[in-house]
Amino acid sequence: MMNSKDWSDKLLVTMINADRSGAAEIIERTLATGIEARQVIAEILDPAIVQLGRLWEEETMSLAQNFVASKIAEDTLLRCIPNMTAHPHSKGALVIGNIEDDFHSLGRKAVGLFLVAAGWDVHDLGNDVPAEELLEKALEVDACVIGVSAMMQTTALNIRKLRQLIDKRGLAHRIKLAVGGAVFNWRPDLVAEVGGDGTAHNAVGADELFMRLQAEVLRGKAL
Amino acid sequence: MNSYQRVMNTLAGQPVDRPPVFAVLGAYGGRLTNTGLRAIFSDASAYVAGQRALQETFGFDLVMTPFIFTAISEAFGGVTAWSDDQVPNMKRPGARAPVEALALPLPNPLVAGQLSVVLEATRQLADLYKGDVPIIAVVPGPGIMPSLITGMEQWMETVLFDEPLARKLLDHTAPFFVSWANALLAAGADCLVVTEGMATAEIAPRSMFAERFLPLLASTFAQIPGPKVLHHTGGRMNHNLDLLPGLDGLVGVAVGSKDDLAEARRLIGPDLNLIGNLDNLSFPALSADAVYSMSQACLRTAAPSGHYILANAGADIPLTTPPENLRAMRLAVADYPAVRGYGS
Numbered sequence: 001m002m003n004s005k006d007w008s009d010k011l012l013v014t015m016i017n018a019d020r021s022g023a024a025e026i027i028e029r030t031l032a033t034g035i036e037a038r039q040v041i042a043e044i045l046d047p048a049i050v051q052l053g054r055l056w057e058e059e060t061m062s063l064a065q066n067f068v069a070s071k072i073a074e075d076t077l078l079r080c081i082p083n084m085t086a087h088p089h090s091k092g093a094l095v096i097g098n099i100e101d102d103f104h105s106l107g108r109k110a111v112g113l114f115l116v117a118a119g120w121d122v123h124d125l126g127n128d129v130p131a132e133e134l135l136e137k138a139l140e141v142d143a144c145v146i147g148v149s150a151m152m153q154t155t156a157l158n159i160r161k162l163r164q165l166i167d168k169r170g171l172a173h174r175i176k177l178a179v180g181g182a183v184f185n186w187r188p189d190l191v192a193e194v195g196g197d198g199t200a201h202n203a204v205g206a207d208e209l210f211m212r213l214q215a216e217v218l219r220g221k222a223l
Numbered sequence: 224m225n226s227y228q229r230v231m232n233t234l235a236g237q238p239v240d241r242p243p244v245f246a247v248l249g250a251y252g253g254r255l256t257n258t259g260l261r262a263i264f265s266d267a268s269a270y271v272a273g274q275r276a277l278q279e280t281f282g283f284d285l286v287m288t289p290f291i292f293t294a295i296s297e298a299f300g301g302v303t304a305w306s307d308d309q310v311p312n313m314k315r316p317g318a319r320a321p322v323e324a325l326a327l328p329l330p331n332p333l334v335a336g337q338l339s340v341v342l343e344a345t346r347q348l349a350d351l352y353k354g355d356v357p358i359i360a361v362v363p364g365p366g367i368m369p370s371l372i373t374g375m376e377q378w379m380e381t382v383l384f385d386e387p388l389a390r391k392l393l394d395h396t397a398p399f400f401v402s403w404a405n406a407l408l409a410a411g412a413d414c415l416v417v418t419e420g421m422a423t424a425e426i427a428p429r430s431m432f433a434e435r436f437l438p439l440l441a442s443t444f445a446q447i448p449g450p451k452v453l454h455h456t457g458g459r460m461n462h463n464l465d466l467l468p469g470l471d472g473l474v475g476v477a478v479g480s481k482d483d484l485a486e487a488r489r490l491i492g493p494d495l496n497l498i499g500n501l502d503n504l505s506f507p508a509l510s511a512d513a514v515y516s517m518s519q520a521c522l523r524t525a526a527p528s529g530h531y532i533l534a535n536a537g538a539d540i541p542l543t544t545p546p547e548n549l550r551a552m553r554l555a556v557a558d559y560p561a562v563r564g565y566g567s
Binding site for chain 1: 502
Protein backbone atom coordinates (compact mmCIF):
# COMPACT_ATOMS: atom_id res chain seq x y z
CA MET A 1 0.00 0.00 0.00
CA MET A 2 1.29 3.44 -0.88
CA ASN A 3 2.14 5.84 1.92
CA SER A 4 2.05 9.64 1.89
CA LYS A 5 5.65 9.87 0.72
CA ASP A 6 4.93 7.64 -2.26
CA TRP A 7 1.95 9.77 -3.23
CA SER A 8 3.98 12.93 -2.77
CA ASP A 9 6.72 11.57 -5.03
CA LYS A 10 4.14 10.78 -7.67
CA LEU A 11 2.69 14.27 -7.38
CA LEU A 12 6.16 15.76 -7.77
CA VAL A 13 6.63 13.85 -11.01
CA THR A 14 3.43 15.37 -12.40
CA MET A 15 4.70 18.82 -11.41
CA ILE A 16 8.01 18.25 -13.18
CA ASN A 17 6.19 16.97 -16.24
CA ALA A 18 3.73 19.89 -16.14
CA ASP A 19 0.94 17.30 -16.03
CA ARG A 20 -1.98 19.07 -14.39
CA SER A 21 -4.60 16.42 -15.14
CA GLY A 22 -2.27 13.67 -13.91
CA ALA A 23 -1.87 15.57 -10.66
CA ALA A 24 -5.62 15.94 -10.25
CA GLU A 25 -5.97 12.20 -10.74
CA ILE A 26 -3.41 11.52 -8.01
CA ILE A 27 -5.21 13.78 -5.58
CA GLU A 28 -8.50 12.05 -6.29
CA ARG A 29 -6.90 8.67 -5.73
CA THR A 30 -5.38 9.74 -2.41
CA LEU A 31 -8.71 11.06 -1.18
CA ALA A 32 -10.38 7.85 -2.35
CA THR A 33 -8.04 5.84 -0.13
CA GLY A 34 -9.38 7.70 2.87
CA ILE A 35 -6.52 10.10 3.45
CA GLU A 36 -7.95 13.26 4.97
CA ALA A 37 -7.92 16.44 2.90
CA ARG A 38 -5.69 18.27 5.38
CA GLN A 39 -3.25 15.36 5.36
CA VAL A 40 -3.12 15.56 1.56
CA ILE A 41 -1.99 19.16 1.86
CA ALA A 42 0.47 18.63 4.71
CA GLU A 43 1.96 15.28 3.78
CA ILE A 44 1.59 15.04 0.02
CA LEU A 45 1.38 18.52 -1.51
CA ASP A 46 3.71 20.33 0.85
CA PRO A 47 6.67 17.89 0.59
CA ALA A 48 6.30 17.90 -3.21
CA ILE A 49 6.52 21.68 -3.16
CA VAL A 50 9.64 21.55 -1.01
CA GLN A 51 11.26 19.12 -3.45
CA LEU A 52 10.23 21.36 -6.31
CA GLY A 53 12.00 24.24 -4.62
CA ARG A 54 15.21 22.22 -4.50
CA LEU A 55 14.95 21.54 -8.20
CA TRP A 56 14.44 25.24 -8.84
CA GLU A 57 17.55 25.99 -6.80
CA GLU A 58 19.45 23.63 -9.06
CA GLU A 59 18.10 25.62 -12.01
CA THR A 60 16.51 22.57 -13.59
CA MET A 61 12.96 23.95 -13.56
CA SER A 62 11.51 26.48 -15.96
CA LEU A 63 8.87 29.14 -15.39
CA ALA A 64 6.45 26.98 -17.37
CA GLN A 65 6.96 24.03 -15.03
CA ASN A 66 6.75 26.27 -11.98
CA PHE A 67 3.58 27.84 -13.32
CA VAL A 68 1.94 24.46 -13.79
CA ALA A 69 3.13 23.42 -10.34
CA SER A 70 1.47 26.48 -8.83
CA LYS A 71 -1.74 25.58 -10.67
CA ILE A 72 -1.50 22.05 -9.33
CA ALA A 73 -1.11 23.47 -5.84
CA GLU A 74 -4.13 25.70 -6.44
CA ASP A 75 -6.18 22.79 -7.80
CA THR A 76 -5.25 20.67 -4.80
CA LEU A 77 -6.17 23.40 -2.37
CA LEU A 78 -9.48 24.08 -4.05
CA ARG A 79 -10.24 20.37 -3.99
CA CYS A 80 -9.17 19.84 -0.41
CA ILE A 81 -10.30 23.04 1.25
CA PRO A 82 -13.61 24.11 -0.24
CA ASN A 83 -13.71 27.22 1.90
CA MET A 84 -10.24 28.69 1.72
CA THR A 85 -10.96 31.58 4.05
CA ALA A 86 -11.96 29.26 6.83
CA HIS A 87 -8.53 27.74 7.24
CA PRO A 88 -8.63 26.45 10.82
CA HIS A 89 -4.89 26.69 11.44
CA SER A 90 -3.93 29.99 9.85
CA LYS A 91 -0.29 30.84 10.32
CA GLY A 92 -1.20 34.51 10.33
CA ALA A 93 -1.85 37.43 8.01
CA LEU A 94 0.49 38.53 5.24
CA VAL A 95 0.43 41.33 2.70
CA ILE A 96 1.96 40.86 -0.73
CA GLY A 97 2.15 43.04 -3.84
CA ASN A 98 4.32 44.26 -6.66
CA ILE A 99 5.99 47.51 -5.69
CA GLU A 100 5.08 50.80 -7.36
CA ASP A 101 5.83 50.84 -11.12
CA ASP A 102 6.19 47.06 -11.31
CA PHE A 103 3.66 45.17 -13.40
CA HIS A 104 5.10 41.65 -13.51
CA SER A 105 2.50 39.71 -11.57
CA LEU A 106 3.29 36.11 -12.43
CA GLY A 107 5.82 35.45 -9.67
CA ARG A 108 3.78 37.24 -7.04
CA LYS A 109 0.68 35.22 -7.86
CA ALA A 110 2.61 31.97 -7.61
CA VAL A 111 3.98 33.09 -4.24
CA GLY A 112 0.46 33.90 -3.08
CA LEU A 113 -0.77 30.45 -4.07
CA PHE A 114 2.00 28.64 -2.27
CA LEU A 115 1.56 30.78 0.84
CA VAL A 116 -2.16 30.04 0.90
CA ALA A 117 -1.30 26.37 0.45
CA ALA A 118 0.98 26.65 3.44
CA GLY A 119 -1.81 28.08 5.60
CA TRP A 120 -1.24 31.84 5.55
CA ASP A 121 -3.99 34.42 5.34
CA VAL A 122 -2.73 36.23 2.24
CA HIS A 123 -3.81 39.76 1.28
CA ASP A 124 -2.66 40.27 -2.31
CA LEU A 125 -2.78 43.96 -3.30
CA GLY A 126 -1.81 43.36 -6.96
CA ASN A 127 0.56 45.32 -9.21
CA ASP A 128 1.99 48.81 -8.92
CA VAL A 129 1.26 49.23 -5.21
CA PRO A 130 2.59 52.35 -3.45
CA ALA A 131 4.65 51.76 -0.32
CA GLU A 132 2.13 53.61 1.82
CA GLU A 133 -0.69 51.30 0.73
CA LEU A 134 1.31 48.16 1.53
CA LEU A 135 2.11 49.42 5.00
CA GLU A 136 -1.41 50.59 5.77
CA LYS A 137 -2.83 47.22 4.76
CA ALA A 138 -0.27 45.41 6.90
CA LEU A 139 -1.31 47.48 9.90
CA GLU A 140 -4.99 46.97 9.15
CA VAL A 141 -4.77 43.16 9.01
CA ASP A 142 -2.02 42.90 11.63
CA ALA A 143 0.42 41.30 9.20
CA CYS A 144 3.88 40.53 10.50
CA VAL A 145 5.45 40.36 7.04
CA ILE A 146 5.01 42.35 3.84
CA GLY A 147 6.18 40.50 0.75
CA VAL A 148 7.13 42.80 -2.10
CA SER A 149 7.93 41.69 -5.61
CA ALA A 150 9.86 43.42 -8.38
CA MET A 151 11.17 41.99 -11.60
CA MET A 152 13.60 44.70 -12.62
CA GLN A 153 16.38 46.50 -10.84
CA THR A 154 14.88 49.92 -11.34
CA THR A 155 11.54 48.96 -9.83
CA ALA A 156 13.24 46.97 -7.06
CA LEU A 157 14.84 50.21 -5.90
CA ASN A 158 11.33 51.57 -5.22
CA ILE A 159 11.17 49.10 -2.32
CA ARG A 160 13.56 51.37 -0.43
CA LYS A 161 10.66 53.75 0.18
CA LEU A 162 8.74 51.01 2.01
CA ARG A 163 11.81 50.24 4.10
CA GLN A 164 12.09 53.91 5.02
CA LEU A 165 8.39 54.11 5.91
CA ILE A 166 8.59 51.05 8.17
CA ASP A 167 11.68 52.39 9.90
CA LYS A 168 10.39 55.94 10.19
CA ARG A 169 7.25 54.77 11.96
CA GLY A 170 9.24 52.58 14.33
CA LEU A 171 7.68 49.36 13.01
CA ALA A 172 10.81 47.42 12.08
CA HIS A 173 10.40 45.09 15.05
CA ARG A 174 6.76 44.42 14.21
CA ILE A 175 6.70 44.16 10.41
CA LYS A 176 9.38 42.38 8.40
CA LEU A 177 10.05 43.04 4.74
CA ALA A 178 10.39 40.07 2.40
CA VAL A 179 11.53 40.88 -1.12
CA GLY A 180 11.53 38.74 -4.23
CA GLY A 181 11.48 38.65 -8.01
CA ALA A 182 13.80 37.72 -10.83
CA VAL A 183 16.27 40.53 -10.25
CA PHE A 184 17.00 39.39 -6.68
CA ASN A 185 18.03 35.99 -7.95
CA TRP A 186 20.47 37.59 -10.33
CA ARG A 187 21.71 40.18 -7.86
CA PRO A 188 21.42 38.83 -4.28
CA ASP A 189 23.19 41.94 -2.94
CA LEU A 190 20.12 43.92 -3.95
CA VAL A 191 18.17 42.45 -1.01
CA ALA A 192 20.27 44.45 1.44
CA GLU A 193 20.42 47.45 -0.88
CA VAL A 194 16.63 47.87 -0.81
CA GLY A 195 16.41 47.09 2.90
CA GLY A 196 14.88 43.62 2.65
CA ASP A 197 14.87 41.38 5.70
CA GLY A 198 15.05 38.28 3.53
CA THR A 199 14.27 36.73 0.19
CA ALA A 200 13.30 33.40 -1.35
CA HIS A 201 14.56 32.32 -4.72
CA ASN A 202 11.19 31.03 -5.78
CA ALA A 203 7.55 30.71 -4.84
CA VAL A 204 7.95 27.39 -3.13
CA GLY A 205 10.56 28.81 -0.78
CA ALA A 206 8.30 31.64 0.32
CA ASP A 207 6.66 29.75 3.21
CA GLU A 208 9.99 28.99 4.85
CA LEU A 209 11.07 32.62 4.50
CA PHE A 210 7.83 34.03 5.91
CA MET A 211 7.93 31.55 8.80
CA ARG A 212 11.45 32.68 9.64
CA LEU A 213 10.53 36.35 9.50
CA GLN A 214 7.42 35.76 11.59
CA ALA A 215 9.56 33.97 14.17
CA GLU A 216 11.86 37.01 14.31
CA VAL A 217 8.86 39.25 15.00
CA LEU A 218 7.58 36.92 17.71
CA ARG A 219 11.02 36.70 19.31
CA GLY A 220 11.15 40.49 19.34
CA LYS A 221 7.77 40.71 21.07
CA ALA A 222 8.86 38.16 23.69
CA LEU A 223 11.92 40.17 24.69
CA MET B 224 38.37 49.02 -40.73
CA ASN B 225 35.14 50.67 -39.60
CA SER B 226 32.60 49.12 -37.26
CA TYR B 227 30.36 47.92 -40.07
CA GLN B 228 33.22 46.10 -41.78
CA ARG B 229 34.45 44.71 -38.46
CA VAL B 230 31.06 43.28 -37.54
CA MET B 231 30.21 41.99 -40.99
CA ASN B 232 33.63 40.34 -41.33
CA THR B 233 33.19 38.73 -37.93
CA LEU B 234 29.76 37.42 -38.87
CA ALA B 235 31.23 36.00 -42.09
CA GLY B 236 34.27 34.52 -40.37
CA GLN B 237 36.65 36.89 -42.17
CA PRO B 238 39.72 38.56 -40.57
CA VAL B 239 39.20 41.68 -38.44
CA ASP B 240 41.52 44.17 -36.75
CA ARG B 241 40.00 43.42 -33.33
CA PRO B 242 36.90 41.69 -31.98
CA PRO B 243 33.78 43.85 -32.22
CA VAL B 244 32.09 45.01 -29.02
CA PHE B 245 28.39 45.71 -28.46
CA ALA B 246 26.77 47.43 -25.52
CA VAL B 247 22.98 47.53 -25.29
CA LEU B 248 22.43 51.21 -24.70
CA GLY B 249 19.13 52.81 -25.62
CA ALA B 250 18.00 54.71 -22.56
CA TYR B 251 21.62 55.59 -21.73
CA GLY B 252 21.65 57.91 -24.74
CA GLY B 253 19.13 60.09 -22.92
CA ARG B 254 21.49 60.30 -19.97
CA LEU B 255 24.18 61.70 -22.25
CA THR B 256 21.88 64.24 -23.91
CA ASN B 257 19.98 65.15 -20.73
CA THR B 258 16.74 64.01 -22.28
CA GLY B 259 13.96 62.26 -20.37
CA LEU B 260 13.15 58.67 -21.23
CA ARG B 261 9.68 59.48 -22.46
CA ALA B 262 11.08 62.01 -24.91
CA ILE B 263 13.85 59.67 -26.00
CA PHE B 264 11.39 56.93 -26.89
CA SER B 265 8.65 59.18 -28.30
CA ASP B 266 10.71 61.43 -30.55
CA ALA B 267 12.82 59.79 -33.25
CA SER B 268 15.23 62.72 -33.49
CA ALA B 269 15.77 62.79 -29.72
CA TYR B 270 16.47 59.07 -29.75
CA VAL B 271 18.92 59.38 -32.63
CA ALA B 272 20.68 62.24 -30.84
CA GLY B 273 21.18 59.83 -27.94
CA GLN B 274 22.67 57.20 -30.22
CA ARG B 275 24.99 59.81 -31.74
CA ALA B 276 26.13 60.84 -28.28
CA LEU B 277 26.78 57.21 -27.38
CA GLN B 278 28.71 56.64 -30.57
CA GLU B 279 30.82 59.76 -30.04
CA THR B 280 31.44 59.02 -26.36
CA PHE B 281 32.14 55.28 -26.45
CA GLY B 282 32.43 54.16 -30.07
CA PHE B 283 30.81 50.74 -29.70
CA ASP B 284 30.44 48.74 -32.88
CA LEU B 285 26.71 49.26 -33.25
CA VAL B 286 23.89 51.72 -33.10
CA MET B 287 20.53 50.44 -31.94
CA THR B 288 17.05 51.24 -33.07
CA PRO B 289 14.72 51.98 -30.13
CA PHE B 290 14.47 48.89 -27.90
CA ILE B 291 10.95 49.54 -26.68
CA PHE B 292 8.52 46.64 -26.71
CA THR B 293 5.72 48.77 -25.33
CA ALA B 294 5.50 50.24 -28.82
CA ILE B 295 4.07 46.85 -29.80
CA SER B 296 1.77 46.41 -26.80
CA GLU B 297 0.42 49.92 -27.41
CA ALA B 298 -0.19 49.11 -31.07
CA PHE B 299 -2.46 46.31 -29.86
CA GLY B 300 -4.30 48.63 -27.47
CA GLY B 301 -2.16 48.21 -24.35
CA VAL B 302 -1.31 50.96 -21.89
CA THR B 303 2.28 51.92 -21.09
CA ALA B 304 3.76 52.81 -17.71
CA TRP B 305 6.47 55.44 -18.10
CA SER B 306 9.22 55.99 -15.62
CA ASP B 307 12.06 58.45 -15.21
CA ASP B 308 14.71 55.83 -14.63
CA GLN B 309 13.83 52.71 -16.61
CA VAL B 310 12.59 51.77 -20.04
CA PRO B 311 8.80 51.78 -20.19
CA ASN B 312 6.75 48.77 -19.16
CA MET B 313 3.38 47.44 -20.21
CA LYS B 314 0.91 48.58 -17.57
CA ARG B 315 -2.17 46.96 -19.05
CA PRO B 316 -2.35 44.61 -22.04
CA GLY B 317 -4.60 45.35 -24.99
CA ALA B 318 -6.52 42.10 -24.59
CA ARG B 319 -7.70 40.55 -21.36
CA ALA B 320 -7.76 37.06 -22.83
CA PRO B 321 -6.41 35.20 -25.86
CA VAL B 322 -9.87 35.01 -27.43
CA GLU B 323 -10.08 38.78 -27.26
CA ALA B 324 -6.59 39.03 -28.76
CA LEU B 325 -7.70 36.95 -31.73
CA ALA B 326 -10.29 39.60 -32.54
CA LEU B 327 -7.77 42.43 -32.58
CA PRO B 328 -6.63 43.56 -36.01
CA LEU B 329 -2.90 43.40 -36.65
CA PRO B 330 -1.34 46.85 -36.56
CA ASN B 331 0.25 48.35 -39.65
CA PRO B 332 3.83 49.06 -38.54
CA LEU B 333 4.14 51.97 -40.94
CA VAL B 334 1.48 54.05 -39.24
CA ALA B 335 0.81 52.58 -35.78
CA GLY B 336 1.74 55.06 -33.03
CA GLN B 337 5.11 54.38 -31.48
CA LEU B 338 5.99 51.79 -34.12
CA SER B 339 6.22 54.54 -36.71
CA VAL B 340 8.55 56.44 -34.34
CA VAL B 341 10.82 53.40 -34.17
CA LEU B 342 10.86 53.17 -37.96
CA GLU B 343 11.60 56.88 -38.33
CA ALA B 344 14.49 56.56 -35.87
CA THR B 345 15.77 53.60 -37.87
CA ARG B 346 15.67 55.64 -41.08
CA GLN B 347 17.53 58.51 -39.41
CA LEU B 348 20.17 56.13 -38.07
CA ALA B 349 20.57 54.68 -41.57
CA ASP B 350 21.08 58.18 -42.97
CA LEU B 351 23.86 58.77 -40.46
CA TYR B 352 25.57 55.41 -40.15
CA LYS B 353 24.75 53.09 -43.07
CA GLY B 354 27.93 51.31 -44.07
CA ASP B 355 29.92 52.79 -41.18
CA VAL B 356 28.28 51.37 -38.05
CA PRO B 357 25.86 48.40 -38.06
CA ILE B 358 22.27 49.36 -37.32
CA ILE B 359 20.82 46.72 -35.03
CA ALA B 360 17.09 46.36 -34.39
CA VAL B 361 15.61 44.33 -31.53
CA VAL B 362 12.29 42.55 -32.02
CA PRO B 363 10.36 40.24 -29.69
CA GLY B 364 10.25 36.69 -31.04
CA PRO B 365 7.10 35.15 -32.46
CA GLY B 366 6.72 32.77 -29.50
CA ILE B 367 6.70 35.49 -26.88
CA MET B 368 4.86 38.08 -29.02
CA PRO B 369 1.37 37.17 -27.68
CA SER B 370 2.51 38.07 -24.16
CA LEU B 371 2.73 41.69 -25.32
CA ILE B 372 -0.93 41.51 -26.27
CA THR B 373 -2.45 39.51 -23.41
CA GLY B 374 0.17 39.82 -20.65
CA MET B 375 2.63 37.11 -19.69
CA GLU B 376 0.38 35.31 -17.24
CA GLN B 377 -2.49 34.89 -19.69
CA TRP B 378 -0.08 33.79 -22.38
CA MET B 379 1.65 31.20 -20.21
CA GLU B 380 -1.67 29.85 -19.04
CA THR B 381 -2.80 29.46 -22.63
CA VAL B 382 0.45 27.84 -23.75
CA LEU B 383 0.30 25.37 -20.91
CA PHE B 384 -3.38 24.54 -20.68
CA ASP B 385 -4.99 25.30 -24.04
CA GLU B 386 -2.63 24.32 -26.81
CA PRO B 387 -5.13 24.72 -29.69
CA LEU B 388 -5.94 28.26 -28.61
CA ALA B 389 -2.25 29.04 -28.17
CA ARG B 390 -1.64 27.77 -31.69
CA LYS B 391 -4.43 29.99 -33.04
CA LEU B 392 -2.99 33.04 -31.34
CA LEU B 393 0.51 32.30 -32.60
CA ASP B 394 -0.88 31.89 -36.10
CA HIS B 395 -2.70 35.18 -35.68
CA THR B 396 0.32 37.18 -34.48
CA ALA B 397 3.11 35.56 -36.54
CA PRO B 398 2.32 37.70 -39.63
CA PHE B 399 2.76 40.79 -37.48
CA PHE B 400 6.16 39.55 -36.29
CA VAL B 401 7.17 39.06 -39.92
CA SER B 402 5.83 42.42 -41.10
CA TRP B 403 7.42 44.29 -38.20
CA ALA B 404 10.80 42.65 -38.75
CA ASN B 405 10.67 43.35 -42.47
CA ALA B 406 9.61 46.95 -41.88
CA LEU B 407 12.69 47.47 -39.69
CA LEU B 408 14.95 45.99 -42.38
CA ALA B 409 13.31 48.14 -45.04
CA ALA B 410 13.87 51.23 -42.87
CA GLY B 411 17.59 50.50 -42.75
CA ALA B 412 18.32 47.96 -40.03
CA ASP B 413 21.30 45.77 -40.93
CA CYS B 414 20.54 42.94 -38.55
CA LEU B 415 17.65 41.84 -36.34
CA VAL B 416 18.10 40.63 -32.79
CA VAL B 417 15.14 38.42 -31.97
CA THR B 418 14.51 38.06 -28.23
CA GLU B 419 12.63 34.80 -27.82
CA GLY B 420 11.68 34.14 -24.23
CA MET B 421 10.41 30.67 -25.06
CA ALA B 422 13.97 29.69 -25.99
CA THR B 423 15.34 30.36 -22.51
CA ALA B 424 15.72 27.75 -19.78
CA GLU B 425 14.04 30.01 -17.25
CA ILE B 426 10.80 30.19 -19.23
CA ALA B 427 10.26 26.91 -21.04
CA PRO B 428 11.79 23.44 -21.02
CA ARG B 429 13.73 22.28 -24.06
CA SER B 430 11.01 19.88 -25.18
CA MET B 431 8.41 22.64 -25.29
CA PHE B 432 10.72 24.93 -27.27
CA ALA B 433 11.69 22.18 -29.67
CA GLU B 434 8.17 20.96 -30.35
CA ARG B 435 6.17 24.15 -30.34
CA PHE B 436 8.34 27.21 -30.82
CA LEU B 437 11.33 26.15 -32.92
CA PRO B 438 9.06 25.31 -35.88
CA LEU B 439 7.52 28.77 -35.51
CA LEU B 440 10.96 30.38 -35.62
CA ALA B 441 11.78 28.33 -38.70
CA SER B 442 8.63 29.29 -40.58
CA THR B 443 8.78 32.97 -39.73
CA PHE B 444 12.53 33.40 -40.21
CA ALA B 445 12.11 32.06 -43.73
CA GLN B 446 9.88 35.05 -44.47
CA ILE B 447 12.41 37.62 -43.22
CA PRO B 448 15.29 38.06 -45.64
CA GLY B 449 17.84 39.77 -43.35
CA PRO B 450 20.44 38.39 -40.94
CA LYS B 451 19.07 37.44 -37.54
CA VAL B 452 20.48 36.83 -34.07
CA LEU B 453 18.53 34.90 -31.47
CA HIS B 454 18.73 36.54 -28.05
CA HIS B 455 18.46 34.93 -24.60
CA THR B 456 16.11 37.56 -23.10
CA GLY B 457 17.98 37.60 -19.82
CA GLY B 458 17.95 33.84 -19.25
CA ARG B 459 20.07 30.89 -20.31
CA MET B 460 20.14 29.50 -23.84
CA ASN B 461 22.78 26.78 -23.87
CA HIS B 462 20.24 24.00 -23.43
CA ASN B 463 18.80 24.79 -26.86
CA LEU B 464 21.86 25.88 -28.84
CA ASP B 465 22.31 22.60 -30.70
CA LEU B 466 18.80 22.98 -32.12
CA LEU B 467 19.42 26.33 -33.77
CA PRO B 468 21.88 25.84 -36.66
CA GLY B 469 19.99 25.78 -39.92
CA LEU B 470 17.39 28.40 -39.02
CA ASP B 471 16.95 30.62 -42.06
CA GLY B 472 19.22 33.67 -41.89
CA LEU B 473 20.42 32.95 -38.37
CA VAL B 474 23.92 34.41 -38.06
CA GLY B 475 24.42 34.19 -34.33
CA VAL B 476 23.14 33.73 -30.82
CA ALA B 477 23.36 36.08 -27.85
CA VAL B 478 23.84 33.86 -24.81
CA GLY B 479 23.05 34.74 -21.22
CA SER B 480 25.50 35.69 -18.51
CA LYS B 481 24.96 32.34 -16.81
CA ASP B 482 25.67 30.39 -19.98
CA ASP B 483 29.16 28.96 -20.31
CA LEU B 484 30.77 30.52 -23.37
CA ALA B 485 33.09 27.60 -24.11
CA GLU B 486 30.21 25.17 -23.83
CA ALA B 487 28.11 27.45 -26.04
CA ARG B 488 30.72 27.24 -28.78
CA ARG B 489 30.85 23.47 -28.53
CA LEU B 490 27.06 23.22 -28.71
CA ILE B 491 26.44 25.60 -31.55
CA GLY B 492 29.31 24.51 -33.76
CA PRO B 493 32.08 26.52 -35.40
CA ASP B 494 30.16 28.62 -37.92
CA LEU B 495 27.56 30.59 -35.99
CA ASN B 496 28.51 33.72 -34.08
CA LEU B 497 28.36 34.02 -30.33
CA ILE B 498 27.53 37.34 -28.70
CA GLY B 499 27.88 38.03 -25.00
CA ASN B 500 27.93 37.42 -22.16
CA LEU B 501 28.83 40.05 -19.53
CA ASP B 502 26.26 40.38 -16.73
CA ASN B 503 24.71 43.80 -17.38
CA LEU B 504 22.96 43.93 -14.00
CA SER B 505 26.29 43.87 -12.20
CA PHE B 506 27.63 46.85 -14.14
CA PRO B 507 26.59 49.68 -11.80
CA ALA B 508 28.31 48.15 -8.77
CA LEU B 509 31.51 46.96 -10.43
CA SER B 510 34.76 48.84 -10.82
CA ALA B 511 36.06 49.60 -14.28
CA ASP B 512 38.94 47.22 -13.61
CA ALA B 513 36.47 44.43 -12.88
CA VAL B 514 34.54 45.08 -16.10
CA TYR B 515 37.84 45.10 -18.00
CA SER B 516 38.87 41.78 -16.43
CA MET B 517 35.49 40.17 -17.13
CA SER B 518 35.66 41.39 -20.72
CA GLN B 519 39.15 39.99 -21.17
CA ALA B 520 38.03 36.68 -19.72
CA CYS B 521 35.19 36.46 -22.25
CA LEU B 522 37.59 37.33 -25.05
CA ARG B 523 40.13 34.71 -23.96
CA THR B 524 37.39 32.09 -23.94
CA ALA B 525 35.48 32.89 -27.08
CA ALA B 526 37.48 35.11 -29.40
CA PRO B 527 40.28 32.74 -30.47
CA SER B 528 37.90 30.67 -32.57
CA GLY B 529 36.50 33.80 -34.26
CA HIS B 530 32.80 34.42 -34.84
CA TYR B 531 32.61 36.23 -31.52
CA ILE B 532 31.34 39.65 -30.44
CA LEU B 533 31.91 40.86 -26.89
CA ALA B 534 28.68 42.23 -25.46
CA ASN B 535 26.64 42.58 -22.34
CA ALA B 536 23.99 39.97 -21.73
CA GLY B 537 20.47 41.08 -20.85
CA ALA B 538 18.65 44.18 -21.98
CA ASP B 539 19.61 47.84 -21.55
CA ILE B 540 22.66 48.40 -19.39
CA PRO B 541 21.40 50.17 -16.24
CA LEU B 542 21.45 53.94 -16.36
CA THR B 543 23.44 54.09 -13.13
CA THR B 544 26.41 52.37 -14.76
CA PRO B 545 29.46 54.66 -14.61
CA PRO B 546 30.75 55.68 -18.05
CA GLU B 547 34.22 54.35 -17.16
CA ASN B 548 32.73 50.84 -16.94
CA LEU B 549 31.52 51.14 -20.52
CA ARG B 550 34.91 52.44 -21.59
CA ALA B 551 36.45 49.41 -19.91
CA MET B 552 34.59 47.10 -22.31
CA ARG B 553 35.80 49.15 -25.21
CA LEU B 554 39.36 49.15 -23.86
CA ALA B 555 39.32 45.38 -23.40
CA VAL B 556 38.79 44.77 -27.11
CA ALA B 557 41.28 47.46 -28.04
CA ASP B 558 43.92 45.70 -25.94
CA TYR B 559 43.00 42.23 -27.10
CA PRO B 560 44.96 42.04 -30.39
CA ALA B 561 48.14 42.92 -28.52
CA VAL B 562 47.49 40.03 -26.20
CA ARG B 563 46.29 37.47 -28.68
CA GLY B 564 47.17 38.72 -32.14
CA TYR B 565 43.49 38.51 -33.07
CA GLY B 566 42.79 38.40 -36.76
CA SER B 567 46.43 38.39 -37.77
